[in-house]
Amino acid sequence: MDKTYKLITFGCQMNKSDSERVSAVLHHLGYESVEAVDQASLLIVNACSVRQSAIDRIWGDLKKFRLIREKKKITFILTGCLLAKDKEKFSTRFDFVFDIKNLCELENYLHSRDMVGDNYLDVLPKYSSKFQAYVPIMTGCNNFCSYCAVPYVRGREDSRSVSAVMEEISNLAKNGCKEIILLGQNVNSYDPKDAENFSKNNPFEHNFARLLWQINQLSGLDRISFVSAHPKDMTQEVVQALALPKMLNFIHLALQSGSDTILQKMNRKYTSEDYEKIIAMIRMSRPSIAVGTDIIVGFPGETEDDFQKTYDFYQKINFDICYTAQYSPRLGTKASELVDDVPKATKKHRWQMIQTRMEELTLAINQKYLNQVVEVLVDKYQAGYCEGNSREMKRTRFTSSEDLSGQIIKVNITSPKMWILDGEKL
Numbered sequence: 001m002d003k004t005y006k007l008i009t010f011g012c013q014m015n016k017s018d019s020e021r022v023s024a025v026l027h028h029l030g031y032e033s034v035e036a037v038d039q040a041s042l043l044i045v046n047a048c049s050v051r052q053s054a055i056d057r058i059w060g061d062l063k064k065f066r067l068i069r070e071k072k073k074i075t076f077i078l079t080g081c082l083l084a085k086d087k088e089k090f091s092t093r094f095d096f097v098f099d100i101k102n103l104c105e106l107e108n109y110l111h112s113r114d115m116v117g118d119n120y121l122d123v124l125p126k127y128s129s130k131f132q133a134y135v136p137i138m139t140g141c142n143n144f145c146s147y148c149a150v151p152y153v154r155g156r157e158d159s160r161s162v163s164a165v166m167e168e169i170s171n172l173a174k175n176g177c178k179e180i181i182l183l184g185q186n187v188n189s190y191d192p193k194d195a196e197n198f199s200k201n202n203p204f205e206h207n208f209a210r211l212l213w214q215i216n217q218l219s220g221l222d223r224i225s226f227v228s229a230h231p232k233d234m235t236q237e238v239v240q241a242l243a244l245p246k247m248l249n250f251i252h253l254a255l256q257s258g259s260d261t262i263l264q265k266m267n268r269k270y271t272s273e274d275y276e277k278i279i280a281m282i283r284m285s286r287p288s289i290a291v292g293t294d295i296i297v298g299f300p301g302e303t304e305d306d307f308q309k310t311y312d313f314y315q316k317i318n319f320d321i322c323y324t325a326q327y328s329p330r331l332g333t334k335a336s337e338l339v340d341d342v343p344k345a346t347k348k349h350r351w352q353m354i355q356t357r358m359e360e361l362t363l364a365i366n367q368k369y370l371n372q373v374v375e376v377l378v379d380k381y382q383a384g385y386c387e388g389n390s391r392e393m394k395r396t397r398f399t400s401s402e403d404l405s406g407q408i409i410k411v412n413i414t415s416p417k418m419w420i421l422d423g424e425k426l
Contacts, residue, residue: 003031006040010057011048013227014183015080017134018100019046020125022079025103027126029111038068042110046100047080047090050149052328055086062093077106081153085331101139101155121160124168131178131406132379137165137211138184138191143230145256146267146334147296147327150185159190162197166214173220178408179377180215182226188233209237216244222408223248223377223391230254232269234278243285250320250393251282254294258313259306262299267334272313279317290320290392295354298327298347300338307350314354320365320392324354359418366394366416373426376411378404386425396421 005026009019022044023033034040043065048054068074078087078094091097098105103120127133138159141150169180184190190208199217204210215224225248234253242251253275257263260271282289295310314322326347329336374390381387381403388409390396397420398411411423 002041003029004034004040005031005042005044006034006037007044007046008037008061009046010054011046011050011081013134013181014136014139014185015046015048016128017125017136017183018080018120020127020134021103021120021123022046022100022106023126024123025107026110029107037065037074038072040074042075042077044077044079045094047078047082047086049081049083049086049153049330051325052330058090077109079106081150083149083153083330083332119160122164127172127177129379130176131377132181133172133177133179134181134183135165135168135172136160136183137187138189141185142189143186143232143269144267144334146265146338147299147330149330149333152332154185157186157189157191159184159192161194162192162211162214163194165192165211166197169215169221170218173218176220176406178221178406179223179225180221182211182215182224184226185228186230186233187226188229188235188238204237204241206235206237208233209235209241212238212241212244212247216246221246225250225393227252228254231275231278234282236281239278239281239285242282242289247286248393249286249288249391250290250292252292252294253278253282255310255313255317256294256296257299257302257306258310259302262302262306262310265301265335265338266296266299272309276313276317288392290394291317292321292323292393293317293319295322295324296327297324297350297354298342300327300335300340300342302327302342307353311353311357314357315361318361318365319358321362322354322358324351324358326351363418366418366421369394369413369416369421371413373410373412374421374423376409378407378409381405387420390421394421395419396423398423398425400425 007019009015037043076094078090078097079100096109140155140157142157144151188208198210202210202213224246258272329340376388376390376396378386378388385397386400386404387397396411410426412426413421413423415422
């Protein structure tokens, strides 16, 4: 019996982490991963309804997949973050559809259940890297930002236990993992039911800050970071925890808009002034920290004045990087009930304005790294070059006669560019 699979993942880091657990189940059942769909007996798509673009790509891919199925027997399986309407449409095109939280259903479908318990996050992932690992600490979201489908596809917030999180990370550290990325749709609202399992010596009261401190005590680990954080939960204690020695010198904190009118329509639960104060507090705790953000342009009702406030605020904060999206409605969200009244051409123009300014500022900011030494965790070796991220999440490259993947290397920066810092290994 041909037991091969191809797993295709759309969406955020949480979906990538979920795919590692899907892979673990498949390998437990004797399946082997292959590079191409036409080599597989199983095709598993881990989908994302949070953005329409990902759903559109799946529909486009399905046309190609059906041509492959005309030539060989292949089973199509679908999981992931799916709105009910998307799941219903896809159900006629896939042989089996399951909720990622019910990973046991995949095991039942392919074999019989003897690995997956009631909580799919208890499945030990098949990690894609030996030195970097995504570790989910919570799923779901209670914020209901008006544009966002996450609460509808992931449900309410549910935190993993302290003991489960620490056991997974401790085992990773013992096996040589150097970098941990904590995951959650609202990661800094972490609220475990077994908070009594935090160390008695822990100096913090806020549970997410306590977790960061606890992980910092583990030997072997060098780097700790997290996504996605919400500004409303960026308390003083969480900010203080950013200064702990193993934390990356980088934070990603979504702004979405610099207009208070639009922020209110988005149900973001903070003002631009609130956000500015949080960034000031973060930079006081860690002065050299790099800051990334997300912005949505063209939200319903966004006027030229609203957009200008976002543009001006972006410059004021002086972000290192920004992921800008043009608004598109997601069925079932509150914003989808609003008139999508900003023309596509206007959205595209506003996106380009933010993008252009970001590139100018990013290049200017990166000049401060000239003749500075950064620490790089190498994750790529190609054509005589090693690449990896610095502690500031700056992509860094240097020449090398050997593959140093998995090692932390000090690099003197000789040529800082927009998207990469070139340097020399010390």
